[in-house]
Amino acid sequence: MGAMNIERFEVAQFGPRLGTRLEGQQAREQLLVLLQSISPTGQVRVSLAGIDVLSTSFSDELIGRILHQLTNGDFGDRSLVLETPALELADGIDVKLAQRQLAVLCLVGDSWHLLGATTPAMVETLGLIIAKGQTTTKELAAELDLQMNACVNRVARLAKLHLIRREQIGMSGPQAIYTLHSILTD
Amino acid sequence: MEPLTQLTLKTIDTILERVAVNPQDRLDLRGVRFADPYALVLLYLFLLEGEEARQPVTVSWPQSQRVRQWMRAMGIPMSRFSHTVGPIAEADGALQPITRIEDESGVGRVVDGFHRRLEQRYPLTETSRRALVAVMIELFQNIPHHSNATGASSDPHGVAAMQDDEDSIFLAVADKGVGLSASLGLRAGYENLSDAAALDVVFHQGASRFDDPGRGGELRRIASLVRSWDGAFALRSGRALYSFDASGGDVYDVPHFPGVQLGIRFPRQLFV
Numbered sequence: 001m002g003a004m005n006i007e008r009f010e011v012a013q014f015g016p017r018l019g020t021r022l023e024g025q026q027a028r029e030q031l032l033v034l035l036q037s038i039s040p041t042g043q044v045r046v047s048l049a050g051i052d053v054l055s056t057s058f059s060d061e062l063i064g065r066i067l068h069q070l071t072n073g074d075f076g077d078r079s080l081v082l083e084t085p086a087l088e089l090a091d092g093i094d095v096k097l098a099q100r101q102l103a104v105l106c107l108v109g110d111s112w113h114l115l116g117a118t119t120p121a122m123v124e125t126l127g128l129i130i131a132k133g134q135t136t137t138k139e140l141a142a143e144l145d146l147q148m149n150a151c152v153n154r155v156a157r158l159a160k161l162h163l164i165r166r167e168q169i170g171m172s173g174p175q176a177i178y179t180l181h182s183i184l185t186d
Numbered sequence: 187m188e189p190l191t192q193l194t195l196k197t198i199d200t201i202l203e204r205v206a207v208n209p210q211d212r213l214d215l216r217g218v219r220f221a222d223p224y225a226l227v228l229l230y231l232f233l234l235e236g237e238e239a240r241q242p243v244t245v246s247w248p249q250s251q252r253v254r255q256w257m258r259a260m261g262i263p264m265s266r267f268s269h270t271v272g273p274i275a276e277a278d279g280a281l282q283p284i285t286r287i288e289d290e291s292g293v294g295r296v297v298d299g300f301h302r303r304l305e306q307r308y309p310l311t312e313t314s315r316r317a318l319v320a321v322m323i324e325l326f327q328n329i330p331h332h333s334n335a336t337g338a339s340s341d342p343h344g345v346a347a348m349q350d351d352e353d354s355i356f357l358a359v360a361d362k363g364v365g366l367s368a369s370l371g372l373r374a375g376y377e378n379l380s381d382a383a384a385l386d387v388v389f390h391q392g393a394s395r396f397d398d399p400g401r402g403g404e405l406r407r408i409a410s411l412v413r414s415w416d417g418a419f420a421l422r423s424g425r426a427l428y429s430f431d432a433s434g435g436d437v438y439d440v441p442h443f444p445g446v447q448l449g450i451r452f453p454r455q456l457f458v
Binding site for chain 1: 323324392399404
């Protein structure tokens with residue numbers, strides 16, 4: 001898999017205190033243009049640097065709706081990651097993604113957090129994939145001491161939410177075999 | 187009849203009831219020695235409603251000069267009630283006068299104004315200031331989003347005001363639009379709810395008139411935040427009032443008034 005094309009989207013370009021759904025909608029239109037302009041496996045990092053207040057409504061219009069489209073497959077294998085100087089700035093995003101049953105990876109400095117509708121199992125599995133950079137479901141099942149089916153379900157959920165990337169490398173009977181890639185690895 | 191000494195969240199419905207029973211009676215506020223912004227914005231909308239219906243309410247304003255001065259500074263014209271909330275002269279004590287909220291594009295500017303006033307008076311902590319600004323954004327934009335959801339109003343708008351006292355800050359946001367029941371009634375499955383039932387689904391299901399999983403839940407979340415602050419919360423719509431404070435809360439029957447009115451009181455210690 002080639003190097004990932006990463007573009008930044010600065011939310012503060014719309015002001016430090018955001019805002020209403022209308023403001024979120026206007027910002028989303030620009031984020032959509034950026035997402036569509038990057039390579040099919042590219043990534044947009046949405047930065048909250050310079051933001052003072054981000055309301056839940058704005059968060060939902062900008063991030064919630066985009067992630068809804070992303071998980072519906074509207075943007076192919078593209079992914080979206082949040083970057084924030086302080087986790088509390090992303091509280092509204094966390095609330096709205098939980099409401100929508102969606103999730104996003106959020107970087108605070110060197111550490112990552114999973115926001116939205118998360119479970120300890122998701123965090124555990126995602127953490128291992130991020131630590132390894134690249135792995136397979138079989139390896140994960142062994143390391144997590146899980147039955148294969150349970151591991152496949154966990155991985156499928158993470159892939160559906162575009163929190164990891166799967167690359168098909170072959171078939172085993174009727175089942176596709178994938179390598180699993182962290183979206184935090186260039 | 188006992189003269190009113192307090193014009194507050196707890197007494198304003200008594201006033202509305204008195205006028206509803208005897209519409210010709212003069213609204214006697216002469217004995218009022220204390221008023222809160224929730225009662226003030228409700229009174230403002232009540233007087234406006236009377237004017238618009240060509241049944242103006244005659245008011246005997248408080249005799250207390252301090253209270254009269256504060257009410258005037260907060261945007262209640264004493265001599266003759268008027269639709270217009272004009273430029274307000276600064277007066278001792280008034281934190282944020284009654285401010286009109288119309289379209290969504292103006293919400294940011296109104297929030298900035300409230301934020302500035304609060305910041306001028308208090309050394310706000312970052313966390314509480316951010317939380318409060320986010321709360322204001324949600325509450326203020328509810329007015330253009332919901333108060334005229336059915337499109338029935340020719341002049342859809344709401345008002346907001348804020349006042350502090352010795353130990354708390356009180357934010358009030360109100361409109362006299364269609365109310366929660368009519369707004370929710372636009373969504374399949376929520377038609378013909380009573381006002382109390384509408385309050386119930388707003389708080390327990392986080393329901394909104396929009397059939398979108400990302401919409402709704404804000405009032406429930408704000409109520410939960412206020413509870414975590416040991417504050418007080420009141421939400422009134424139509425004939426129902428849901429309120430709570432540190433000692434508990436419930437849904438109460440109140441005299442009918444159109445729209446949605448909300449009051450939040452939070453301890454000042456949050457901000458220092």
